[in-house]
Amino acid sequence: MTINDLKNLGANVEEGVMRCAGNETFYLMLVPKALDVSRYDALEKALEEKDFKAAFEAAHALKGVLANLALTPILAPICEITELLRPMQEVHCEELLSKIKEEREKFVALL
Amino acid sequence: MSSFVDYRLGVKRKLLIVDDEEINRMLLTNILEKEYDILTANNGQEALKIVRKEKGRISLILLDLLMPVMDGYAFLEKVESDTVLKGIPVIVLTSERGAEVQSLTMGAADFIPKPYDAPEAILARIGRIIRLYEDTNIIGATQNDELTGLFNREYFIEYAMLFDQYYPDEAKEVIAINVNRFHVLNAMQGREFGDQVLSVIGKSIKEYVNESRGVACRYSADQFYVYVKSEGHEEKLMLSICDALKPLLDDADTRIRMGVFVGAVEGEDLAKSLDHALLACNGINDKYNRKIAYYNDKLQEKEHFDEMLIHDLDKALAEKQFKVFYQPKYAIQGDEPVLSSAEALVRWEHPELGMISPGKFIPLFEQNGMIGKVDRFVWKESARQIAEWKEKFGVTIPLSVNVSRVDVLNEGLASEMLEIVHAAGVEPKEYYLELTESAYVDNQSNIVTVAEKLREAGFCIEMDDFGTGYSSLNMLTSLPFDVLKLDMIFVRNVHRDSKAYRLVEFILDVARFLGVTVIAEGVEYREQYELLKKLGCDVIQGYYFSKPVCAAEFERFITG
Secondary structure, three states: OOHHHHHHOOOOHHHHHHHOOOOHHHHHHHHHHHOOHHHHHHHHHHHHOOOHHHHHHHHHHHHHHHHHHOOHHHHHHHHHHHHHHOOOOOOOOHHHHHHHHHHHHHHHOOO | OHHHHHHHHOOOEEEEEEOOOHHHHHHHHHHHOOOEEEEEEOOHHHHHHHHHHHOOOEEEEEEEOOOOOOOHHHHHHHHHHOHHHHOOOEEEEEOOHHHHHHHHHOOOOEEEEOOOOOHHHHHHHHHHHHHHHHHHHHHHHHHEOOOOOOEOHHHHHHHHHHHHHHOOOOOEEEEEEEEOOHHHHHHHHOHHHHHHHHHHHHHHHHHHHHHHOOEEEEEEOOEEEEEEEOOOOHHHHHHHHHHHHOOOOOOHHHOEEEEEEEEEOOOOOHHHHHHHHHHHHHOOOOOOOOOEEEOOHHHHHHHHHHHHHHHHHHHHHHOOOEEEEEEEEEEOOOOOOEEEEEEEEEEEEEOOOEEEOHHHHHHHHHHHOOHHHHHHHHHHHHHHHHHHHHHHHOOOOOEEEEEOHHHHOOOOHHHHHHHHHHHHOOOHHHEEEEEEHHHHHHOHHHHHHHHHHHHHOOOEEEEEEEOOOOOOHHHHHHOOOOEEEEOHHHHHOOOOOHHHHHHHHHHHHHHHHHOOEEEEOOOOOHHHHHHHHHHOOOEEEOOOOOOOEOHHHHHHHHHO
């Protein structure tokens, strides 16, 4: 995985690296951590169990991390789902979840 | 304070990052670790543990809001209610607008928006908040006296000057407040109790000045000042302090004295006004019938006189205006009284003022610490005199010299004394030192060390003014001294008052029990002499034998 790979996938690499105080290596070390499957599984599981509080918290946490690393393609649907879940009430967001997973897969393929 | 930490201590400050998200912690650590030592916590609860363990070594906390176990809001609540945590600034990390306002109202110092767009801005923000908090804390810590919560002296002066700016045209007054016999209170009931008394006085003064819009401070030990508009506050203030002290002290009504200087107006030197008030205050020290004194012309006159003495002291020493007089002490237990020694007493022959009574300059120089210079003159002159008489008459007349309480604080006193006697060719055992009893009470542990050193060096220690310094019997057993000098107040009525007689009898019994010699001072009449002899008093000093006389005149006692 290179900076260019991430750029090609639509990540705002300049911003992400800037937040790492200009350290590209450090940035490339953090990205896989943001793609860790357990984070996404936690969101999916909470939705399946209709635990919307847990789902909101998982989405919110992901949003923070992805925003910091500027992984824009995954961040966009994550932002949407976070807002949907904010009231912590039942919502249907299967499509958004699929979109998130789909975008994540593209990045994971680079690893 | 900030620059003190930066430049003087040269240490990295510690920051605590509280975020459940590892990537966020790593990102912030990466930005901050060059300038700070970083600690991290997963949630509020972990953070609390770390902060308590680090005990004041954390300069700032970066706090995420949404976290498991204990979230940021709960943590902020804890911080607000905890005195230790409250001093540490918290910056909230958040991406939510509403949360910013809420966290600021909950006591957060600032917030940093997520994502972390500008590392430099984050560093600058953190640096600014740390400086701000450290400086505020140090001001808070230093401007108030810890015990009473009143201003300390430096801030008192500053605030009093500010007070003048706001009330430029109104007459003001300075009230000096002091506690009668405070050192005795401390010695008898312990420092903790003394502190409690000061704290109650401080609180009472604070409440009073809050209402009357004045400024107040604890200036030193038991010395307080109030600066207010001149509206006759002193009596009301006296009443409030005495009332506040009543639950603590049975004699609260006689414990406080005040000196008032009216007319402190803008432009006049404030320090001078404080001195005037203090002078008035000290003028009624231990005068139980007067609780409030006002600075007036008579005091001003005295002040000018004192200033003149202070000004002239060095010249007087250089020109040998000071003279040492000697008052003989007679051993009376034999058939005939025998000259045993003498007390060296200083006199000042001022070229313009004539003979100045020691009562006028000794207390003054004791108060400002200059007495040491006079003492040293007397010490050297007395040592020289012993040697001269030894040479001339072939006998040693031991002389006793006074050691002021300021000298007693000097740990090198014993070696200095040895130097003086050796330089004159005199033995320490021929040279007696009189330490006042009240110095023992004021400064017990220090004086014990110094007195022991002096005795080890071979000097004989006389406890002067015994009976005026409030020693307890218990203290007497632990203090190092060889001779007890019974104050003249006991001797004065011994021949005409049975109570005084029995008291002297009792003191002589105690002295025998302790194995020390007793010298009675101020003996004037034959009846006093005979009674004291009958009671077993060893030595007598007083006008009955002779007033203090100059060296030449004294020689007739030696030749008999």
